[in-house]
Structures are given as structure tokens and as C-alpha cells.
Amino acid sequence: MTFIKNKYKRPLLCLFLFSVMSFSFAQGDTEKIRLQLALGVNNPIDNGENDGYYAKDINLPTINFGIRYMFKPNKLGAKLDVGYNRSKSDVGSLDFKLNYTRVNAQIVYDFYDLLNFLPQEMTIQAHAGPGISFTKPLLNDSENTYTYLNGLVGLDVYFSLSRKLSLFVDVAYAKSFTSKNKYDAVADGFSFNGDLVYATVGLSVALSGCRYCD
Numbered sequence: 001m002t003f004i005k006n007k008y009k010r011p012l013l014c015l016f017l018f019s020v021m022s023f024s025f026a027q028g029d030t031e032k033i034r035l036q037l038a039l040g041v042n043n044p045i046d047n048g049e050n051d052g053y054y055a056k057d058i059n060l061p062t063i064n065f066g067i068r069y070m071f072k073p074n075k076l077g078a079k080l081d082v083g084y085n086r087s088k089s090d091v092g093s094l095d096f097k098l099n100y101t102r103v104n105a106q107i108v109y110d111f112y113d114l115l116n117f118l119p120q121e122m123t124i125q126a127h128a129g130p131g132i133s134f135t136k137p138l139l140n141d142s143e144n145t146y147t148y149l150n151g152l153v154g155l156d157v158y159f160s161l162s163r164k165l166s167l168f169v170d171v172a173y174a175k176s177f178t179s180k181n182k183y184d185a186v187a188d189g190f191s192f193n194g195d196l197v198y199a200t201v202g203l204s205v206a207l208s209g210c211r212y213c214d
Contacts, residue, residue, distance in 0.1 A: 029073070029208055029209035030163050030164060030206040030208065030209040031070050031073055031074070031206070031208075031209075032069065032070055032073075032208040032209060033067065033068070033069055033070075033206070033208040034067070034068045034166075034204045034205060034206055034207060034208075035066075035067055035204070035205045035207055036064070036065070036066050036067070036068055036079070036081065036168070036202055036203070036204045036205075037064070037065050037202050037203055037205075038062075038063075038064040038065075038168070038170055038200035038201060038202025038203075039061060039062065039063055039064075039200055039201065039202065040061070040062040040064075040170075040198055040199050040200030040201060040202075041058050041059060041060055041061075041198065041199055041200075042059050042062040042085040042086075042087060042100070042196055042197065042198040042199075043055070043056075043057055043058065043059065043087075043196070043197045043198075044059070044085070044087050044100060044192060044194060044195070044196050045194050045195040045196065045197065046192065051185035051186075052094045052185065053089065053093055053094050053096055053185065053190045054089070054090055054092075054093045055087045055088065055089060055090060055093070055098070056087065056088060056089070056090045057090075059085070059086060059087035059088060060086065061084075061085075061086060062083065062084070062085045062086075062199075062200055063083070063084045063085075064081055064082070064083045064084075064170065064198075064200055064202065065081060066079050066080055066081025066082065067079060067080055067081070067207075068108060068204070070108070070110070074110050074112040074113055074123070075109070075110055075112075075113070076107070076108070076109060076110070077107075077108040077109075077110070078105070078106065078107055078129075079105075079106050079108055079127060080103075080104070080105050080106075081103075081104055081106070082101070082102070082103050083101065083102045083103075083104070083198065084099070084100075084101050085099070085100040085101070085102075085198060086098070086099055086100075087100065094190065095139065096137055096138075096139065096141060096189075096190040097137065097138040098135060098136070098138070098190075098192055099135070099136045099137075099138065100133065100134075100135050100192070100196055101133070101134045101135075101136075102131050102132065102133045102134070102150060102152070102174055102196070103131050103132050104130065104131030104150070104152045104174075105129050105130065106127045106128055106129030106131075106152065107127065107128060107129055108125055108126070108127045109125065109126045109127075110123055110124075110125045111123065111125065111126070112124075121159055121160040122157070122158065122159050122160075123157075123158045124155065124156065124157050124158070125155070125156045125158065126153075126154070126155055126156075127152075127153070127154050127155075127156065127172070128151070128152060128153040128154070129151075129152060130149065130150070130151055130152075131149070131150045131151070131152055131174070132147065132148070132149060132150065133146070133147070133148050133149070133150045133174065133176065133193075133196075134146070134147050135147075135191070135192045137189070137192065140189060141188070141189035141190045144182075144183045144188055144189060144190065144191035145191075146178070146182070146191060146192065146193040148176060148177060148178035148193055149177040149178070150174045150175060150176055150177060150195075151174070151175045151177060152172055152173070152174045153172065153173055154170055154171060154172025154173065155170070155171055155172070156168050156169065156170045157169045158204065163206065164205060164206045165204070165205055165206070166203070166204040167201070167202075167203060167204075168201070168202055168203075168204055169199070169200070170198075170199070170200045170201075170202065171197075171198070171199045172197070172198055173195065173196070173197050174195060174196040174197075175195050176194050176195050178193050180193070181193070
């Protein structure tokens, strides 16, 4: 009987320690993986040609959805996100509606350690990275589509509501990396291969750690 106890004593102790360590890690690492959803407004910036088409300064909606992964707590991470934007013609412009969709892979840098004068619940993160833009006019110009590379840079301000949930504001600029015009505005109608500015408000939800906390 003593032999059996001694035989299993060390494996059981190791299992116990591993469980404690895993639980502690899960409780504290709520920033590692987060799901993000945000809604807001956008402003498409054309190439400046006077073709009779120009969008409203503020357009609805912008919908951003993505996943953020932090390699180092309060320091460095990455995120993959998708953004959908709808815009339309302003007063005095020829009529058009535009769908602008982008996919971006980005590096994230957290300024938490540098901005230690902020409240503990707040942090600011910069994000930047390459992506692909897909633009598709609607109405009679639906064939005038573009697919092109972009570079996105932005700034997020986070406010923690709980260990699982944060509110954030995101402002970003997506720069177009194309100068080729496939379509003639006079002959073919509206098309778009320009830049985009957007501002959103959203929620960031922890997918890692803190399974049982509020």
C-alpha cells in the first residue's frame, strides 16, 4: 500500500501544480486573444479628378470585425480584421452608391507602459499593416469594380469595462496603392480606387483567460 502511494505521489503532485499554473494563467491573460466588433462612419477620398462624382463627408455604415492577438502583454501584438463601408453621393454630385470592403493584417503596439499617467482602465494602441481593398459601385455602375492593395494606419483608445469586456474608439486611414484607372467616368460611370478614412466605436471581448470572472 505504501508502494502504491509513493508510486503515484509525484505524478499527482505534478498534475496538481500544472492545474494551478494553468488556472492562474487563464485568469490573468484576458488580453492575449480578443474578438473585436465596431460600428461607425467613413469618408472615401477620391483621386482628385473633377469627374462630377463626390461622396458625402460622413457616410454610414462602417462595420469592422476582427481578432487581435497580443504576443507580449501591454506591448506588441497583431490583428486580422475585415471592414465594410458604404458611401453615397453628396448634394450636387452625380448619383452613386459605393461598397468598399477591406481585409488587413496589422501589427499592434500598446502604449500602456509609456502612458502610465492614464487611468488604469485606459490604454492606447497603434495599428498598421497591408491589406486588400475591394470596391464595388451599385446602381448602374455595378460592373466598375476595383481590387487593389492598401496600407492602413490607425489609433485605438480602449477603456476597460471589466476583465472580459472593453469599449474602444478606432480612427484609421487606408491608403490606396494603385494609380491605374480602368474606367472612364464619362463613358463608363462611377468607379473608385482611392483612399478611405473611418472612425468607429466598438467592443473588445476576451477569448482567452478569465473564464469565470466578470
